[in-house]
Amino acid sequence: MFFFLLYQILFYLIQPIIWLRLLYRSIKNPAYRKRWAERYGYCHSKxxxxxxxxxxxxxxxxxxxxxxxxxxxxxxxxxxxxxxxxxxxxxxxxxxxxxxxxxxxxxxxxxxxxxxxxxxxxxxxxxxxxxxxxxxxxxxxxxxxxxxxxxxxxxxxxxxxxxxxxxxxxxxxxxxxxxxxxxxxxxxxxxxxxxxxxxxxxxxxxSLKFDITVTPDLAAKAVTLRRQWAPNRPVWIAASTHFGEDEIILSAHKKLLLQYPNLLLILVPRHPERFLEVGALSSSMHFEIITRQSGSIPSDSTQVVIGDTMGELLLLYGVADIAFVGGSFVNVGGHNPLEAAAHALPVIMGPYTFNFKAICEKLTAAQALLTVQDEVELVDKVSMLLNDADYRRYFGRNAVEVLDKNHxxxxxxxxxxxxxxxxxxx
CATH class of the missing domain: 3.40.50.11720 (3-Deoxy-D-manno-octulosonic-acid transferase, N-terminal domain)
Structure with a gap:
């Protein structure tokens, strides 16, 4: 009882720090300045x-x-x-x-x-x-x-x-x-x-995450988008990336372009407040970029598409041939690889996957997930998968089977x- 009381007192005392944190986060995302009343239980009309x-x-x-x-x-x-x-x-x-x-x-x-x-x-x-x-x-x-x-x-x-x-x-x-x-x-x-x-x-x-499904409507939209964006180009996606990962992904993409000059990267930051930052980083590294939000269609010279929309990740996975799932090159613990698996994509992740330990173990055991330690290994695995369509399909088919078995x-x-x-x- 004493510790519960202490917890409550401390939580009240740190409220000014929480307000400052909200204001700080609102610099990049103004939505953090709004709806504070809800954060204190005032929601009768909503x-x-x-x-x-x-x-x-x-x-x-x-x-x-x-x-x-x-x-x-x-x-x-x-x-x-x-x-x-x-x-x-x-x-x-x-x-x-x-x-x-x-x-x-x-x-x-x-x-x-x-x-x-x-x-x-x-x-x-x-x-x-x-x-x-x-x-x-x-x-x-x-x-x-x-x-x-x-x-x-x-x-x-x-x-x-x-x-x-x-x-x-x-x-x-x-x-x-x-x-x-x-x-x-x-x-x-x-x-x-x-x-x-x-x-x-x-x-x-x-895990409810195994119950993910790609609806016929979503699959049709993905096919249409692929035909618009890259009908004759290989595509890889780096999804849910965090600060510190984008540089690795973009550097790897630069090396891959030497082997595959028409390769397209879809880069999707995890947090919307980083969309502009990642776009600016891509441009500073001399990539030709467009943003998903612009509605533009990639030209033959476009090298990177910044996925800067909300709620479209599952659709964007459907455009790609290979998926890297972020939060795994930094000590975040990784994000859900099953969204990529649902599209029968071979999945690549970094060494930090503790948030999805059991899921990643199942995918690895079924030869549906490749783990890489650094940029060098990432380039090697993406290159290997791009070189061999049968190998890609093998990993992708295994990924779907893992979903089906655990549904x-x-x-x-x-x-x-x-x-x-x-x-x-x-």
Whole structure:
């Protein structure tokens, strides 16, 4: 109880620092200056109460939640859905995916008063949190109001688990207030058990990220875009790149152009506030560039397309022959390789893939993922794949097979959610 009180006091004390951080981030993305009231639970006019609240902190989690939200809307058409995020980027992804079909606000900071206001406004029948966002005040208030809390698509890395073990008594009390943790795999599940979760609170459902699908409409758009952009050119994509990776990618592309003069690179930074920065970097390295947002069609002399739009990554993967997935050359932990795999692309990643450890192990074992340590190896692997179409197809086919074999997490999760929701109409 003492540590919980200390946590609350400290969180209130650091609010001025949080405001300064928001203002600092707003220099590159003005959206960080807006909607501050939502961050403190003031959202009565923006939500429809007595439904489902689903929280996804990142863009990746929002993408994984798309099939879940659509299935919930079909199964429980009378229940309103509110989706919460923490960033403008996540907010934009929700709006582009669902429009007016759901309510959307920021999840408030984990302050007692803010959480109470938020729960009074939403009054949910259930709250679902994607992956592992454990906020003590939120968990406590949900438990106090007897609102079921489900952690869906839950994962807990070895690194995070070691950190939590240092405060195991606190974690045990927190975990015991959660209704159900639906873990991605047994390894993650056992880490939660070690921290104090009861086995009756655990379900192993698999990863929702394996339930990604390329719809016929999206596939048709990708084919059309490929014919417009590069009907007779090889294309590789570097997606979700972070600061420190773009230089490596562009330097590798410069070397590859010596062997493949008509090679086109689609470079997609992870964060929208870096779009202009990466475009400027590309130009400074003397590449001929265009931006996706401009609507221009690459000419024969275009060497780089900057993917500076939101919600189009899955489409852009469909234009490429080879994919590098970012966040893996820097110590971020990598991003989701399955979006590329869904298009039957051979996938390349750097050495830092701990965010998707189990998924990457499956892809590597199936010969669908190539891991590279540096720029030299990246150039070598891309060149090898460009030289041999059969080799590309082999890796791409293996990637799709991994998706197919691990499909089904969504149905398992929906089955586990049923006891916590009103009986649906059949």
């Amino acid at each position: 939500v429809i109460p007595k439904g489902i609240v689903l929280h996804s902190v990142s863009v990746g989690e929002t993408l994984a939640a798309v099939p879940l939200v659509r299935s919930l809307r079909m199964r429980y058409p009378d229940l309103p859905i509110t989706i919460t995020t923490m960033t403008p980027t996540g907010s934009e992804r929700v709006l582009s995916a669902f429009g007016d079909d759901v309510s959307h606000v920021y999840l408030p900071y984990d302050l007692a008063g803010s959480i109470r206001r938020f729960l009074s406004a939403t009054d949910p029948k259930i709250m679902i949190i994607m992956e592992t966002e454990l906020w003590p005040n939120l968990v406590h208030q949900l438990n106090r109001r007897k609102i079921p809390l489900i952690i869906a698509n839950a994962r807990l890395s070895e690194r995070s688990a070691k950190g939590y073990l240092k405060i195991k008594p606190l974690m045990k009390r927190l975990l015991r207030k959660i209704s159900l943790i639906a873990a991605q795999n047994q390894e993650d599940g056992e880490r939660f058990i070690e921290l104090g979760l009861r086995r009756s609170q655990l379900a192993i459902t698999g 089904g997490a969504l149905d398992k999760l929906l089955e586990h959610l049923e006891p916590y929701l009103p009986q649906r109409r059949r």
